[in-house]
Amino acid sequence: MKQKNVLVLFFFLMITVAQSQHVSDYDLWLKYNLIDNSELSDSYSKITNSISISSKSEVLKNVKKELTLALPKMLNNKSKFQNGFTDETTLLIDTFKNLPTDLKPKIQKSIDSVNGEGFIIKFLTFKNKPLIIITAKKEVGLLYGTFRLLEFMQLHKPLTGIDVVDSPKIQLRMLNHWDNLDRSVERGYAGFSLWNWQKLPEHIDERYIDYARANASIGINATVLTNVNANALVLTPMYLEKIEALANVFRGYGIKVYLTARFSAPIEIGNLETADPLDSEVQKWWANKASEIYKRIPDFGGFLVKANSEGQPGPQNYGRNHVDGANMMATALEPFGGNIIWRAFVYSEHDDTDRAKQAYNEFLPYDGKFKDNVVVQVKNGPIDFQPREPFHPMFGALKKTPLAIEFQITQEYLGFSSHLVFLPKLFEEILDTDTYQKGEGSTVARVIDGSLYGNKITALAGVSNIGTDINWTGHPFAQANWYGFGRLAWDPYISSDQIAEEWLRLTYNTDIAFVEPVKKMMLSSHEAVVNYMNPLGLHHIFDTGHHYGPGPWVDNLGRPDWNPVYYHKADTEGIGFDRTTSGSNATEQYAPHVQDMYNDVTAIPEEYLLWFHHLSWNYKLKNGEILWNAIALKYQEGVDQVKTMIKTWDASKSYVSEQEYNDVKMLLQIQLKEAQWWRDACLLYFQTFSKLPLPDKVEKPAHNLEYYKSLRFPFAPGIKPQWD
Ligand code: GCV
Numbered sequence: 175m176k177q178k179n180v181l182v183l184f185f186f187l188m189i190t191v192a193q194s195q196h197v198s199d200y201d202l203w204l205k206y207n208l209i210d211n212s213e214l215s216d217s218y219s220k221i222t223n224s225i226s227i228s229s230k231s232e233v234l235k236n237v238k239k240e241l242t243l244a245l246p247k248m249l250n251n252k253s254k255f256q257n258g259f260t261d262e263t264t265l266l267i268d269t270f271k272n273l274p275t276d277l278k279p280k281i282q283k284s285i286d287s288v289n290g291e292g293f294i295i296k297f298l299t300f301k302n303k304p305l306i307i308i309t310a311k312k313e314v315g316l317l318y319g320t321f322r323l324l325e326f327m328q329l330h331k332p333l334t335g336i337d338v339v340d341s342p343k344i345q346l347r348m349l350n351h352w353d354n355l356d357r358s359v360e361r362g363y364a365g366f367s368l369w370n371w372q373k374l375p376e377h378i379d380e381r382y383i384d385y386a387r388a389n390a391s392i393g394i395n396a397t398v399l400t401n402v403n404a405n406a407l408v409l410t411p412m413y414l415e416k417i418e419a420l421a422n423v424f425r426g427y428g429i430k431v432y433l434t435a436r437f438s439a440p441i442e443i444g445n446l447e448t449a450d451p452l453d454s455e456v457q458k459w460w461a462n463k464a465s466e467i468y469k470r471i472p473d474f475g476g477f478l479v480k481a482n483s484e485g486q487p488g489p490q491n492y493g494r495n496h497v498d499g500a501n502m503m504a505t506a507l508e509p510f511g512g513n514i515i516w517r518a519f520v521y522s523e524h525d526d527t528d529r530a531k532q533a534y535n536e537f538l539p540y541d542g543k544f545k546d547n548v549v550v551q552v553k554n555g556p557i558d559f560q561p562r563e564p565f566h567p568m569f570g571a572l573k574k575t576p577l578a579i580e581f582q583i584t585q586e587y588l589g590f591s592s593h594l595v596f597l598p599k600l601f602e603e604i605l606d607t608d609t610y611q612k613g614e615g616s617t618v619a620r621v622i623d624g625s626l627y628g629n630k631i632t633a634l635a636g637v638s639n640i641g642t643d644i645n646w647t648g649h650p651f652a653q654a655n656w657y658g659f660g661r662l663a664w665d666p667y668i669s670s671d672q673i674a675e676e677w678l679r680l681t682y683n684t685d686i687a688f689v690e691p692v693k694k695m696m697l698s699s700h701e702a703v704v705n706y707m708n709p710l711g712l713h714h715i716f717d718t719g720h721h722y723g724p725g726p727w728v729d730n731l732g733r734p735d736w737n738p739v740y741y742h743k744a745d746t747e748g749i750g751f752d753r754t755t756s757g758s759n760a761t762e763q764y765a766p767h768v769q770d771m772y773n774d775v776t777a778i779p780e781e782y783l784l785w786f787h788h789l790s791w792n793y794k795l796k797n798g799e800i801l802w803n804a805i806a807l808k809y810q811e812g813v814d815q816v817k818t819m820i821k822t823w824d825a826s827k828s829y830v831s832e833q834e835y836n837d838v839k840m841l842l843q844i845q846l847k848e849a850q851w852w853r854d855a856c857l858l859y860f861q862t863f864s865k866l867p868l869p870d871k872v873e874k875p876a877h878n879l880e881y882y883k884s885l886r887f888p889f890a891p892g893i894k895p896q897w898d
Contacts, residue, residue, distance in 0.1 A: 196833040199645035202388050203657055203680035206247040206328065214330055215249055220264065221306055221333055224254045227267040232426030233313040237267060237320045240387065244324050266307040267316050273309060274300075281309060284339045291395070291428070292341025293319030295326075297334055306333060314395075314428040318342075321391040328680050340665075343623045346513070346549070346578070346633035347663035348396035348432070349389070350478065351640070355405050355413070361584050361892040363591035364641030364648035369399060375419030382420060385640070386427035392660025397424065398432040398635075402480035402517065406439035409463060418470040430475035432515070437479065437499065438487040439463075450492035451502035460506035468510040476512035477503060478551070483520045496520075496536070497543045504545040513631060515578060516544070518552045518568060521735060528751075528758035529735040530556040534567045542574030549631050551578040554604045556760070557741075559587055559637075560713040561704045564772070564782050565604050567763035569621045570611025578633035579604070579622050583655050585639065586721055586892065588703055591648025592844040594819065595703045596696035598658030598670040603700075605666045610765035619666040634663040649841055650834065653681065654696065671697060688829035695822040698815060704781070706812025706849035709805060711750065711785035714741040715856065720890035723848065724855040727883055742784070744863045748791050748801070750784035761786060791864040802864045809853035810872045816846045855882035 198205065209215045222245050229235050238255060245253050259266055259274050270278065270285045277300060284294045293315040297306050308319035322340070326333060352360040353367035368381055389397070399417065400408050407413060421431040440446040440459040449456055467474050481488025481499055489499030500516040507514060521532040537550065544550065550572070555563025559582040569577060581601050588595045605619040612626055620626040622634060636659040639647050647653050657680075658673040674696045678689050707724070708715065715738040717725030729739040743751055753760035754773045761772045771777045772786050780795060793801040820842045827835050854875035857868060862879070888896050 195644040196650075196831065196837060197644060198831075199650055199653075199834075199837075200384075202646065202653055203328075203677060204244075204324075204388060204391060205681070206244040206324070207683075208250060209248050209327070209330065211330065214332075217332070217334065218327055219249050219251055221304075222249070222253045223264045224256065224260075224262040225265045225267065226256050226259050226263040228257050228272075231313055233317055233428065234267075236387075236390075236426045237317050240320060240324065244327075248327055261301070261303075264305060266305060266309075267320060268307075268309060269313060269316065270309050270311060273307070277307070281307070285309065285311065287339060287341075288315070289341040291315055291318065291393075292339070293322070295319050295323055295336055295338040297336045304334075306336065317390055317428055318393055325391070325676070325680065329676065330679075330684050342393055342395075342664045343666060344632045344634045344663055346396050346475075346515075346631065346635075347394045347660065348398060348515075348633060348635045349394055349583075349638045349640075349659075350398045350402065350580070350635050351638045352401040352403070352584070353399065354401050354403075355407060358894070359641055359892070360401050360403060361582075361586040361637070362639075362641050363584060363891050364639060364646060364652070365643040366641055368640065368642060369416075369420065371413070371416055374416035378419065378423060381642075382423045386424050386429055388646075388656070389429055389660065390427040392657055393664035394660045395428050396430045396432060396475050398434060398478045398515075400434045402434050402478060403484070403486060404434040404436035404480065406436040406442040408433055409435065409439055409467075410443050411466075414467060414470055421471045421474070425473060430473055431471060432475040432478055432513075433467075435477035435479050435503065436487065437481045437489070438491075448492065449487065451489050451494050451498045452492075457502055457505070460503055464506040464510060464512065468512075472510075474510070474512060476507050476514055476547070478515040478517070479503065480517045480519065482522075483517065495540070497540045500548045500550075501543075501545045504547045508545070508547055512547065514545075514548045515551050515633065515635070516548055517580070518550050519558075519580075523733045526734070528753060528760050529740075530753065530760045531758060531763060534571065534763045537568060537575075538571060540575070541572040544575055546630050549576045549578045549633050551580050551633070551635055553580045553582075554601075557714060561588055561700075561708045562600070562603075562711070562781060563713065564785060565607045565609065565618050567760070569618045570609030570616050570626070570765065571763065573611070573627050576624070576629035576631045576633070577621060578635055579618065580635045580637065581659065583636040583639040583659050584892075585652070585655075587707075587716060589707075589845060589848060590722065590891065591639070591643075591652055592841050593703060593848070594649060594651045594696075594699050594838070594842060594845060595655075596651065596658070596670070596674060596699045597655040598662060598673045599697060599700040601659070601662050602670045605662065608768075610767040614767075616765075623666055634666065636663070650681075650838060651696070653677070682830055682834070685829055688826055691822050692826055695819050699819065702812050702815035702819070702849075704812070705808045705815065706852045709808030709812070710780060710801075711783045711787075712742055712805075713785060714738055717887070719896065720887055720893045722887050722890040723885070724852050724859075724882070726856055726859045742860075743788055744860055746863050746865070748789050748793065749805075749860065749863070750788040751786070752788040753786045757788065791866060800866075802860075802866045803869045805860065806857055806868050806872045809857055813846070813849045813853050813873070816842065816849045820846065850876070851882070855879070858882065 229238050290312050293310040295308050310316050357367040359367050438449045440449045440456050444459045480486045482490040504514045518533045521529045552566050552568045556566050609616045624632045654677040657677045661673050674693045715726040717723050726738045729737050731737045734740050761769045775787050791802040795804045858879040
């Protein structure tokens with residue numbers, strides 16, 4: 175009977191999902207809608223009338239395939255394709271070395287300025303006729319150039335006179351999937367893992383191809399297929415043949431495959447007794463494993479490793495350190511050109527130092543000691559993807575070690591896939607922050623793109639929010655976070671404003687009366703979630719394990735730094751974590767200018783106030799409000815912002831389909847309910863310390879504190895169900 179109920183519920187949920195997610199959402203930002211402006215459409219048709227492109231390689235076949243798909247949809251007519259340049263050619267797509275000799279001088283200067291993945295799109299007159307060329311040093315540049323041309327058309331930009339010279343500023347633009355081999359996705363809120371291990375390698379799901387197309391269209395060129403909490407089995411032949419099949423698909427879209435490597439794999443699947451990185455048998459095992467993988471996948475990217483972190487094994491299990499571990503693996507991959515991406519997300523239960531300080535303390539002494547094919551991957555902030563964190567102090571401080579930044583695109587701490595939060599705003603905030611580590615202008619973006627210290631490898635990683643949901647990302651607007659991540663990985667200086675505008679126009683429609691207000695809604699959505707979850711520098715006050723909803727009262731978890739009370743330190747005196755010189759002195763890890771700013775309660779930007787200071791409930795903020803009132807008003811402001819988002823969406827109704835409207839509307843209503851829940855639960859709890867009344871402008875809580883504390887969510891996604 176019980177089982178029957180579960181089944182009924184399951185089918186009900188399936189039907190609900192099927193109704194709420196719109197099939198056309200599957201096409202992401204590659205919808206290629208018909209261009210209804212006849213002047214524009216005529217001009218595009220002329221330009222794409224006769225396309226010269228050879229189709230010898232997989233990459234070029236995919237370029238042609240994309241044009242064959244996109245152009246008839248946008249222009250309602252068919253282009254002619256030829257193999258080489260002819261008198262008829264209107265659009266020429268070829269690498270620079272293959273261009274007609276008399277064309278080359280017109281491009282030479284531009285081609286000299288692009289890198290191996292860059293491209294040129296240029297309108298010119300050749301043999302007395304107008305011609306657009308897409309050219310590049312390598313074929314992958316032609317793929318990126320073609321996607322950019324198609325994007326211009328989708329954005330209704332004029333092509334006559336076009337002159338684009340562009341190259342990615344970051345070498346490794348990578349998605350990190352936290353996909354498990356049982357197809358669950360850690361912190362995944364968009365269904366199951368895309369990788370259907372049971373049907374691979376024979377069955378190539380169309381989704382793999384569409385995933386690769388979407389990534390290539392925004393310049394993503396690397397994907398880590400598996401969870402950093404790794405399973406060694408993925409390195410066995412049984413899985414490697416499946417990975418090879420995926421790599422074969424992705425290669426044609428310029429994407430390299432990486433895997434997560436479990437440090438103890440030599441024991442678990444290699445029958446060795448140790449995984450000690452200084453043991454010669456272990457070293458041999460990894461060297462052989464590398465050679466086995468490269469035989470199957472000659473362009474395999476390398477390994478991403480989470481070691482000695484949250485229970486994962488690592489070199490410290492053998493009295494060795496991160497350098498020993500990373501360099502041993504790097505040596506195994508070196509002959510094949512592979513990289514080791516070594517994560518710096520470490521904190522120990524045996525160390526009672528402020529968790530925010532631990533990664534820096536551990537890694538700074540290793541600066542300059544890693545091999546050339548190692549990149550250290552650092553989360554954007556020192557704790558864990560909170561709605562807002564100051565930048566991680568490792569950025570700029572390690573001057574001789576290439577650092578990759580890791581953002582979380584999946585919304586573990588940002589309302590899962592039911593809250594509309596436009597993350598490029600958060601990413602931009604971090605990338606633009608000045609570390610001052612090499613004087614003014616030492617922004618995080620410059621640390622990452624290598625322009626500050628000249629890194630040998632540059633990398634930007636994002637924890638994927640992609641799953642088997644029809645719309646890939648659960649929330650339709652979460653597609654913008656995948657899109658925006660890719661755009662920023664290509665160029666970390668693009669503004670979030672530009673990204674939001676592009677995405678809206680590509681995904682919904684180009685009408686300015688729609689784009690402007692909805693863009694404004696997207697751009698303010700990050701601040702809204704910060705306000706209703708973690709205002710004024712509060713952090714990590716999420717409920718246990720699943721991180722769904724508030725749990726500021728939680729104080730019973732195994733280690734102190736897993737408990738919210740560790741982070742907010744509320745007491746009858748006040749609230750906040752003193753990380754200044756009088757407290758944990760985490761501020762000492764920043765450059766002197768930043769230290770001074772963060773230590774000084776009057777100079778610190780108020781959004782980081784309680785991250786660094788413990789202040790009395792009566793402390794006066796810049797606007798004259800006492801801290802208690804300011805916190806309460808921020809929570810209310812967050813709720814009010816969601817109400818405004820709902821109004822904006824309602825006003826946009828006529829610009830989107832009914833299903834698109836309903837889907838987002840229902841999700842916004844969940845967001846409002848949960849924003850109110852956050853506000854009420856947190857304020858009731860903090861009020862037990864402040865003992866002060868809520869300001870008049872703050873709505874009264876719907877329930878008492880005991881109610882909020884009693885809530886349980888065994889069904890919360892992103893984590894194994896916890897029914898007990
Ligand atoms: C993959 C946080 C998450 C974990 C995640 C970890 C990490 O702690 O809650 O699910 O593990 O970060 O980034 O390794």
